[in-house]
Amino acid sequence: MTDNNLYLKQMSIDVEKARQSASFRIQDMNKLLLNNSYDANQKAKKIAESEPVFDKFPMHFKNRAEQLAHSLKMAKRLIELEEEHHLSQQEFSALVLYVDMLNPLSLHYSAFMSVIQAQGTPEQIKKWYDPAKRLAIIGCYAQTELSHGSNVAGLKTVALFDEKTEEFIIHTPDLTAAKWWIGGLGVVSTHAVVQAQLVIANKSYGPHLFIVPIRSPIDHKPLPGITVGDIGPKAYGGFATMDNGFAIFDHVRIPRDNMLMKFAQVTRQGKYVAPVHDKLSYGGMVKLRVDIFADAGLKLAKAATITTRYCTVRRQFGPNLETPVIEYSSVQHRLMPLISIAYGIYITSKDLYGQFEALTKQLEIGEAQSLPEVHATSCALKSWGTRRSTDGIEECRKAMGGHGYSIFSGVADMFATFVPSNTYEGDNYVLSQQVARFLLKQLTSQKQVYSTAAYVKEDVKLLPIKSHEQLLDPNVQLALFKARSARLVRQLAQQLQAGLSWSEVSVECWDINFAHAEYLVAHSMIQKAQQAKPTPLGDVLKRLTDLFCLHHLATSATFLATSTVSPLELITIKQAYHQTILSIAKDAIPLTDAFGFSDRQLNSALGRYDGRAYEALWEAVQKNPINHDEAQRAQLTKLVFDILHRRDNLSYIQASKL
């Protein structure tokens, strides 16, 4: 057997050729995509590439406890590197993004510490935030209960104020109120911020936040009255590195000042002081969705990079060396739109971060005009983005054929870990109702309408589509996306007027959410392409924008259903769509290179930068412990003999010389 055959050599040649023929400079596009985090990203990558513990390959062969152990080592190394390299906040974030793996401390930073900072008094911040920062305590955020996820008001854990001792008694009334799914709680946390119904003198004041010690930071034993543990493995092997946990509280007493009191307060005498305004707390929820939306782009970009590379080097059917599968239209039609969507999310999330920062400044001075709009935008983009991204990742996996199902494809892990984002921080179906309500309010409001939703009142003019040129006109594109969404909103208004209840129109809300989100993304992409106009980047961004628009025009049933597009126009659209796909396919390797992922970040045999997918698969397989671990082999062979040598088979085998 010779390893240097024609096929293997051709793989590296193919991917390199595709790279050389780029219509733009790959590094320029990488800078454009990363924007002001480019330098932080470069620095983080340089540091991380040489850290052995950040190599995720060995995770493939570890069991759950071993994966958790490995992620704790990663968490520790992250902390050390922050100190060793005096990383800025942005650089540390870039390093965390580089690693792109949950660990039991993830929510310590993103939820426990941030909620104390946002909702604690200055004294509380000093008391809890400082030790949290030096990791003398590790915390989690305990909201969800066994039977309550979406419905926060329905939470049943109780915080009963005991006036005599000036304490709260934290109690779980029954099994359905057990805290559940809490990241960091299962094995690691010493403290939790617990959402519980505040009760004073038999009167309930709704859910409030309390800091509850869970395990001793000295010996790590659970504290009296607390039953705590890990809720077990998750679907698809996802979240294996996170210790999602449960907790049951049996009359656990905490001091009065463990209630986070920046807004609502309970005095020593048991008097409830209602918050003047608590809108600042909404900022945190919006932020989580903004982050998830950006993450949807990151994950999809990785999957698209791997799949583009493998489909460029994989050949099947056709003459001589066979045809690279990326030349098949079924592969192009699945993959190229996903590249445009990943770009769309990168570009739109930058805009969304901008809106969020503006909102934060408003909230800091006690104002909240743009809250409804930023809330609706973040809901729409979160639900659309997570769904599109997870469906897209799995479509990428399928497009890689048989080897896509190997763990070494690297794509399955992304789906496994990201797919719950469809449910957490607001189930997508629940969020879509909020988006629809917002748009409906804009439609019927007498007051000024938010700019991102102004189109619902617009009388959009649509000319018949007769040519490709029309379809590439940004004004035509925007008009089509506006018209579809506005018509869906108006249909919803009619249905509600006709007496349907909100719960009967949740599918319609879903369609509206998607139409609105796609309008927002198209809008951001069009702007970005126009900004970069006279450069080669501007040209390819324009083509990506066209692809994004044409993909949805050609494949989304709501354009037809709202008569925004007619079946006859659809034929023209599909022709233009097909041509745009071909134009992007030529740049597919450079466009995915431009996301800037290293081989180590992708952790994929199939998506190697140098195209040597099959050699990488071979190397990966050699590390499989089932092939060389003596104990495992001996046990398995014994079981094989239990079958093969049963009864008189052994003498039969010897006699018949099998």
Place this chain on the structure above:
Amino acid sequence: MTDNNLYLKQMSIDVEKARQSASFRIQDMNKLLLNNSYDANQKAKKIAESEPVFDKFPMHFKNRAEQLAHSLKMAKRLIELEEEHHLSQQEFSALVLYVDMLNPLSLHYSAFMSVIQAQGTPEQIKKWYDPAKRLAIIGCYAQTELSHGSNVAGLKTVALFDEKTEEFIIHTPDLTAAKWWIGGLGVVSTHAVVQAQLVIANKSYGPHLFIVPIRSPIDHKPLPGITVGDIGPKAYGGFATMDNGFAIFDHVRIPRDNMLMKFAQVTRQGKYVAPVHDKLSYGGMVKLRVDIFADAGLKLAKAATITTRYCTVRRQFGPNLETPVIEYSSVQHRLMPLISIAYGIYITSKDLYGQFEALTKQLEIGEAQSLPEVHATSCALKSWGTRRSTDGIEECRKAMGGHGYSIFSGVADMFATFVPSNTYEGDNYVLSQQVARFLLKQLTSQKQVYSTAAYVKEDVKLLPIKSHEQLLDPNVQLALFKARSARLVRQLAQQLQAGLSWSEVSVECWDINFAHAEYLVAHSMIQKAQQAKPTPLGDVLKRLTDLFCLHHLATSATFLATSTVSPLELITIKQAYHQTILSIAKDAIPLTDAFGFSDRQLNSALGRYDGRAYEALWEAVQKNPINHDEAQRAQLTKLVFDILHRRDNLSYIQASKL
């Protein structure tokens, strides 16, 4: 904490109430669905329920090698039970279906033994089939190579005839030709049927089948010249119980009569005798797809059963005890159509088995008239069914909210194990091209057209849809499905005439495949409902058929795109769709009960027959080893201390009394 609270009690009441209000007898429906395998199924279930090794729950906590070991124990017990209970072929199949878990011997039966039987001479059958039956040898079927899946003609493993020794030399010319993905080969098999290019005196005769000994059945060591092993973990933790393997052959010599010679032959002198006809071999390929289609129904039925039960007992929002989530239209719109699709697959697969049996009889007498039709039908249904089923299973998982992401939901395993069916035994996109080619041929053929495809030439009359009644008329339903598919086929013909190549129309082929498959399923369902007409079963089958039709009419873009349905008609369709969903929702629990799965088969905390989902989740979590395995806990706690007690944190903790 009291476990006997109102909410928990209500869960059992809710599910039982839904069961009591069934519009039909559940057992009658179970008999109808299982048809002539009902008795075998009952017997298998009775045997299996008391076998400890068939309890799949402990698998959740096992690593890869342990899962493989467990599945070997299952395989052994299956063999023993077959003997102990003198099971018929049908009963044994029912038992294997009950277990519903791949093991390293699965392909020994379904591929190795069956290919020897189908393609071996009587002497070869005696020599190999008999020891295989008593498991003195264990075999696999080695076709796929590292770089060749779909393209069988492109396989590169060589079988060179050596006239001097009357042997074949099996050789892997380079890494890309390594056998890969072969189920049963990684750890267990002693023998393989190997697809290799037959070469005699420098002339190649294309791929043929050879029996190659891999490991000694005595000491289980790999034989000289053979490099063999397991290819490692698969995506989503799927196929963990299967030892998919690789093999590289270095000039391995086998006797001439190890080539399966029922059709093609190589004489001692090295003369190649071409097969008179080899159509019998197609039967095997068709059979695999028929089985996969039926399996798509089984898996989707399980997921739908679990989800229906959990959504009936899960409450969220609303007054007092909150509203069962199954009453939300977003849940109903996702779940009810999936129930109708599962029924559609059950019913249609019975028809497909009938067609396959008729084909088998034809082939046995050397005829093959219906081969093209049965081939096309099986391709269309396999690709449609696997895609719909896997998408549906994941949609079920999402519809269960947060807990759907727990391994204890039981649904994720189904997706993980079944999703590769989209790729194996013919990648769905490749198969859809064959379906489109078949239909196109019917359109242009002068000869008689196959009955399942006759509609492509029909001049289907469509009257404007103005009422619900029209939409419930089976003739109208069939006309709509026929018209859509026929129009898509005619559009394709035009595109090809206009000069597009087949690789440019693969998305169109995909649409045609789906339209044709949905017509076939609608057709089977309509027939079945009419057969059962005057009974309560007939009534609910009619409603399920209506739902199947209306779901696709309301949600599939191709009805609009082909102008089979207008946007105005769509409004009427959606109203009728909504009403039909409500009517099925009332019977959702009995309809899924009627699939007849035991709790053990479902292996789901959420889908328990008695509705006690939360108590079951609690019990499951208590068995999680991370919560009680001392060694695991000690290791993890040490790593937590590495973070918590770093630097002077321990004294800081003690000083600040955290």
